[in-house]
Amino acid sequence: MAFSVSWHTLLDELDDLPVGATLITPLSHNRFRVNDVQEQRVIIEFLDRDIDTTQPLQREQFETLYRRITEEAGSFEIDRLPSDADPYPAVLSLHPRFEIDEEQGMIVEKEGPTTNQLLTTENESVADEQDRTEPDLDVYADALLLVDALERHDVTALEEMETDALVNIYTVLSDVQRNANAFRQDVADILLNRLHHDRPVSGPFGSVQRTTRTNRSLRDDEDVLKTLEEAGIDRERVLGVDRDKVDDALEVTNLSESDVYQIEESSYVRKADVDEERKETRLQGLKDQLAASEGEKAEDLRDEIEDLEARIDELTSFRTGAEVHE
Known part of the structure; x- marks a missing residue:
């Protein structure tokens, strides 16, 4: 198939994108939107950048990528692209014959249904918020209990707190740490298959990178x-x-x-027991409160959460070297 046919098919797909449609790049995981579709180029806007937010994607560059895919047995390694070319395969994935295999680090041409790098639209995001479900994770339940405990006590003055309150907070902190570490390892195991060649991958809160650790043990x-x-x-x-x-x-x-031996003793605190029934009772009360939240208080809470997320995003947003134009 001639590239001109595929190009106009891609432009048609871009024209049909819903308002607020967001895509994500396969390597740096930067979010962006398509601002303008022209005959010779596509104008995109990055959502996670403070400078150089707009980038034109040229038709001839799409053609080069298309040729590489079709001339190399229908696939091409994404990390062979220049760092500033990361959005090209994301946009090309909107074409019905191309998709990105992140685990293999490839963009491939295939027959039949394909997936793309399209995230949710604004309307879908609102629907998702309304249909949010509680994840069945121990760390989620313990995190709710921890937030509740931190809100009910003045933790900025620990010396003035009652002992039972300190015991409760320490217990929940211990549970959060244990379950968060277990869940973190589960996430790391999946990420390990998606990171390639020690290249950093960024998200809204930071970035991760595949690293190698060497362990030594003596022979016989x-x-x-x-x-x-x-x-x-x-x-x-x-x-x-x-x-x-x-x-x-x-x-x-x-x-x-x-x-x-030279023996030195030191004292420390260890969690001795957990009242799971008491924790579950308190947790259910929190869930009921969240489910029943409505009116002005609920709206204030949502505003506070949005402000907090905005501050976190402002403090943690940054650009990796892969995002700088060469």
Whole structure:
């Protein structure tokens, strides 16, 4: 198929986009909208940038990308594109024959139904807010309880708080930490398959990057000693006291720990028990309050949340190097 046919098909799809339609780039995950559709170019506006918010996407660049896909067995690696070309595959995904496979880091041509990089429209976003459902996650329930506890006590003056209130807050903080870490690891496992070549990927609150950690463990003792001796290192230079072996020796002697260890004691707080039934009762009360919220108080709460989100977005928004024009 000639590119001119595919190009006009793409322009038709862009013309049919609903008001407020938002797309997201596959590598940097920047959100943008299509402001103008012209015969030779498409004008887009980035939503997560403070400067250089507008970018023209030229027809000839789309044609180059199209040629690379069709001439390379119907697929092309996205990270081979220049950093400022990230929006091109996102826009091309609106064409009914192209889609992005983020796990493989490819834009592919295929027959049949395809997916695209289109997020929700403004109207759909409002509907989603109205149809919000409670996620079945332990961290969500504990986070609600934590917010409730923080709102009911003046946590800026911890020394003045009653002991039972401090115990409640510490308990919930411990639960939030444990469940958040478990959920964070679940998210990290999925993200690991979507990050490529140590290239940062950004979202509204920050960015993540694939990194490599090296763990070392010694080989068999005799193999290590033999290798070092062959390299001219006397084994006495690397032999030392093995803590596990010392502990084993203490068990079969009359020596005490203080004979071989320098012992220092420190005190700390550990969670001893959790009243799950009490937590569940309080949590259900919070859910009922949220469900029954209406009128001026509910509107004030929504305004406060929107203001908080705006402040968080302002404080955490930034541009990665991949967003700077070369």
